[in-house]
Amino acid sequence: MSPRSSKLAAAATEERGLKRIDLYLTPAAAERAPLEGRSIAVVDVLRSSTTIAWALKNGAAKVIPVETVEEATRLAHTLDAKTRLLCGERDGRKVGGFDLGNSPREYTRERVEGKTLVFASTNASPLMAGVLAGQPQRILGYVNLGAVVDALWKEGADVAIVCAGRVGRFSLEDAACAGALARRLADRAAGLALNDAAEMAAEYDRTHGADPEGILRRSEHGRYLIELGFEEDLPVCAAVDQVPLVPILKDGRITAPVSTPASV
Amino acid sequence: MSPRSSKLAAAATEERGLKRIDLYLTPAAAERAPLEGRSIAVVDVLRSSTTIAWALKNGAAKVIPVETVEEATRLAHTLDAKTRLLCGERDGRKVGGFDLGNSPREYTRERVEGKTLVFASTNASPLMAGVLAGQPQRILGYVNLGAVVDALWKEGADVAIVCAGRVGRFSLEDAACAGALARRLADRAAGLALNDAAEMAAEYDRTHGADPEGILRRSEHGRYLIELGFEEDLPVCAAVDQVPLVPILKDGRITAPVSTPASV
Numbered sequence: 001m002s003p004r005s006s007k008l009a010a011a012a013t014e015e016r017g018l019k020r021i022d023l024y025l026t027p028a029a030a031e032r033a034p035l036e037g038r039s040i041a042v043v044d045v046l047r048s049s050t051t052i053a054w055a056l057k058n059g060a061a062k063v064i065p066v067e068t069v070e071e072a073t074r075l076a077h078t079l080d081a082k083t084r085l086l087c088g089e090r091d092g093r094k095v096g097g098f099d100l101g102n103s104p105r106e107y108t109r110e111r112v113e114g115k116t117l118v119f120a121s122t123n124a125s126p127l128m129a130g131v132l133a134g135q136p137q138r139i140l141g142y143v144n145l146g147a148v149v150d151a152l153w154k155e156g157a158d159v160a161i162v163c164a165g166r167v168g169r170f171s172l173e174d175a176a177c178a179g180a181l182a183r184r185l186a187d188r189a190a191g192l193a194l195n196d197a198a199e200m201a202a203e204y205d206r207t208h209g210a211d212p213e214g215i216l217r218r219s220e221h222g223r224y225l226i227e228l229g230f231e232e233d234l235p236v237c238a239a240v241d242q243v244p245l246v247p248i249l250k251d252g253r254i255t256a257p258v259s260t261p262a263s264v
Numbered sequence: 265m266s267p268r269s270s271k272l273a274a275a276a277t278e279e280r281g282l283k284r285i286d287l288y289l290t291p292a293a294a295e296r297a298p299l300e301g302r303s304i305a306v307v308d309v310l311r312s313s314t315t316i317a318w319a320l321k322n323g324a325a326k327v328i329p330v331e332t333v334e335e336a337t338r339l340a341h342t343l344d345a346k347t348r349l350l351c352g353e354r355d356g357r358k359v360g361g362f363d364l365g366n367s368p369r370e371y372t373r374e375r376v377e378g379k380t381l382v383f384a385s386t387n388a389s390p391l392m393a394g395v396l397a398g399q400p401q402r403i404l405g406y407v408n409l410g411a412v413v414d415a416l417w418k419e420g421a422d423v424a425i426v427c428a429g430r431v432g433r434f435s436l437e438d439a440a441c442a443g444a445l446a447r448r449l450a451d452r453a454a455g456l457a458l459n460d461a462a463e464m465a466a467e468y469d470r471t472h473g474a475d476p477e478g479i480l481r482r483s484e485h486g487r488y489l490i491e492l493g494f495e496e497d498l499p500v501c502a503a504v505d506q507v508p509l510v511p512i513l514k515d516g517r518i519t520a521p522v523s524t525p526a527s528v
Contacts, residue, residue: 025434028292032432168296170289172460196436196484204464207471220460 018189020158021182023198025170027123027131030162039157040132041140041148041181042249044164045173045237046221047102047230048124049141051087053243054104054236056256059113063087063247063254065125069095072120079116088120092228095120104236123164128249132162139247139254142177142212142240149184151246159185161198172219173237176212179205213238282453284422285446287462289434291387291395294426303421304396305404305412305445306513308428309437309501310485311366311494312388313405315351317507318368318500320520323377327351327511327518329389333359336384343380352384356492359384368500387428392513396426403511403518406441406476406504413448415510423449425462436483437501440476443469477502 022038024030043049052063061083066072069088072095076086085099094101100111102121119125128137140148140161152159161181163174179201186192186202194202208215216222216234225233245256286302288294307313316327325347330336333352336359340350349363358365364375366385383389392401404412404425416423425445427438443465450456450466458466472479480486480498489497509520 025289026293029290029433169293170461172463175460175464196439197434199436199482200439200464200468203468203471207467218463 018153018156018158018185018192020193020195021161021185021198022159022195023161023163023175023178023182023201025163025175025197026165026168027127027162028168029197030127030160031131033160035132035135035160037157038160039138039152039155040135041138041152041159041161041178042124042128042132042164043140043161043174043177043181044121044124044127045141045177046171046216046219046225047104047233047237048119048121048164049139050143050233050237051102051104051107052119052139052247052254053141053144053245053256055107055112055117056245056247056254057243058107058109060107060115060117061255063117063119064252065119065121065128065249065254067120067126067130069120072098072118076118079118083114084116084118085112087117088125090122092122092225092230103230103233105233123166127162127164129252137249139249140177140181142180142238143236143243144241144245144247145177145180145184146241147244147246149181152181152185153188166221171221173216173221175201176204176208176215179203180209183209212240282417282420282422282449282456284457284459285425285449285462286423286459287425287427287439287442287446287465289427289439289461290429290432291391291426292432293461294391294424295395297424299396299399299424301421302424303416303419304399304401305416305423305425305442306388306392306396306401306428307404307425307438307441307445308385308388308391309405309441310435310480310483310489311368311497311501312383312385312428313403314407314497314501315366315368315371316383316403316511316518317405317408317509317520319371319376319381320509320511320518321507322371322373324371324379324381325519327381327383328516329383329385329392329513329518331384331390331394333384336362336382340382343382347378348380348382349376351381352389354386356386356489356494367494367497369497387430391426391428392518393516401513403513404441404445406444406502407500407507408505408509408511409441409444409448410505411508411510413445416445416449417452430485435485437480437485439465440468440472440479443467444473447473476504
C-alpha cells in the first residue's frame with residue numbers, strides 16, 4: 001500500500017483505533033499472534049465461509065463449529081434430533097452418516113431453516129473452535145465481503161485476519177479474499193499499517209480481485225474440488241456480496257445478528 | 265501465471281523434468297514438503313543470502329552455516345584461529361565476541377579473503393543447517409537472481425524455493441525475491457505449474473519487482489533494520505545481479521564453484 005494523503009481520513013482512523021491490519025496466512029501463524037483487542041476475521045473461501053453464510057441466510061438458527069468429526073457426533077447426540085443437522089467434510093467429501101457436506105448448494109432453506117448445524121470441516125472449524133477458541137470471530141468470504149468491511153469499519157478496532165488455509169498450508173483463495181478485505185479497509189483509512197502478508201495479499205487483490213472465480217479456478221484447492229465434482233461450487237464461492245450478512249462466532253455458536261455489528 | 269503457448273519451450277521443459285515450482289513461505293512449511301529430487305533454493309534477502317554471496321565474491325574460502333551461536337563458538341574452537349572468522353547476528357545485531365555481524369558491507373576482501381566463515385544468523389542458518397540439513401541448497405538473493413535462474417534452468421529438475429522468513433513468520437522481501445525466481449523460470453518454460461504461494465509471489469514480482477529496494481523499505485524486516493542503523497544495507501541487498509555467483513551448500517559448507525552448476 002502506498003501512503004495515502006487524506007488528513008481527514010487519517011484523523012478519523014486515529015479516533016477509531018483502527019490503525020493496523022495484520023494478516024496471518026495459516027492457523028499456525030495465528031497461534032503466535034497478539035490478538036488481544038483485535039477484531040478478528042476468519043476466512044475459508046472454499047468452502048466453509050461460503051457455506052456458513054448461505055446457511056444463515058437461508059434461516060439456520062445457528063452453526064456450532066467443532067474441531068473434529070468425533071466431537072460433532074458426540075455433540076449431536078445431546079441435541080434435539082428434530083432440529084439439529086450434522087454437517088461437515090473430510091478431504092472435501094461429506095462425512096459418512098452426516099446430513100450435509102460442505103457444499104454451499106446443499107444448504108437450502110428447505111434443509112436448514114430453523115435448524116442447529118453442528119459443523120466439522122477440515123480447515124475452518126478446527127481454526128474457529130480450536131486455535132481461536134473463545135475469541136469472537138467474524139466469518140469472511142467473497143459472498144459477504146462488503147458486509148464484513150462495513151462491520152469492521154464500524155467496529156473501529158485493529159483488525160487481524162486469519163486464513164484457514166489448506167491442511168495448515170498457505171492457500172491462494174483465502175489469502176486473496178483476505179487481501180480484498182485489507183485493501184478495502186486501507187482504501188477507507190489513510191495511513192493504515194499492513195503487515196507483510198497483508199501487503200502482498202492486498203496487492204494480489206488489486207491485480208486479480210476483479211475475477212474471484214478465476215482465482216478459485218487457479219488455486220490448488222479449487223482444482224481439487226473440480227476433480228471431486230464440485231466445480232459448480234466455485235462460482236457460488238466467488239459471487240461477491242451475494243450474502244450481505246456478517247456471521248459472528250461468539251460463545252461457541254455462529255449467528256448473523258440483524259443488529260449493527262458494532263453493538264455485538 | 266497464465267498458460268504460455270510456446271510448444272518448443274514446453275517440449276524442452278518436458279525433456280528436462282522441470283515441471284513444477286513450489287514455494288514454501290516459512291521454514292515450517294518446508295519441513296512438511298516433499299523435497300526429494302528437487303533443486304532447492306533458499307532465500308534470505310535481508311541479509312544472509314546477500315552477505316554469503318558477497319563473502320564468496322570477495323574470496324572467502326567457504327561459509328559453514330550452523331544452527332546456533334553456541335554451535336558457532338564450539339565449531340570455531342576446532343578451526344585454525346588464523347583462517348576462521350566467527351560471523352553472525354541475533355535480532356540483527358552482531359553477536360558479542362564475534363568477528364563479523366550480518367551486514368554484507370562488512371564482508372570486504374580485506375576481511376574475508378581465504379577465510380573459513382562460521383555463520384550463525386537468526387533465520388537463514390537454522391534453516392540451512394537444521395530444517396534442510398543434508399540437502400544441497402542454492403542460496404538466492406536479489407544480488408544473484410539471474411545466476412540462480414540460469415543454474416536452476418541448466419539443472420532442469422523441479423524446483424523448491426524455501427523462504428527463511430523472519431523468526432518463523434512470513435516475510436515480504438523473501439517471498440518477493442522467491443516470486444522473482446519463479447516468474448523468471450516460468451517465463452522460460454511454458455506450462456510450468458506453480459503452487460499457490462509461488463503464484464501469489466510471482467504476481468507480486470510482476471507488479472513490484474522493478475523496484476526491489478522499495479520492497480525492502482516497505483517490509484517489516486527492512487523497517488526494523490533501518491531502525492537499527494543498517495539503512496545502507498538495503499540498497500546493497502536490493503542490487504539485482506551485482507554478485508553473479510551461485511553459492512551452494514553441500515556437505516555442510518557453502519562455496520561458489522566456478523564449474524557449471526549442473527555438474528555440482
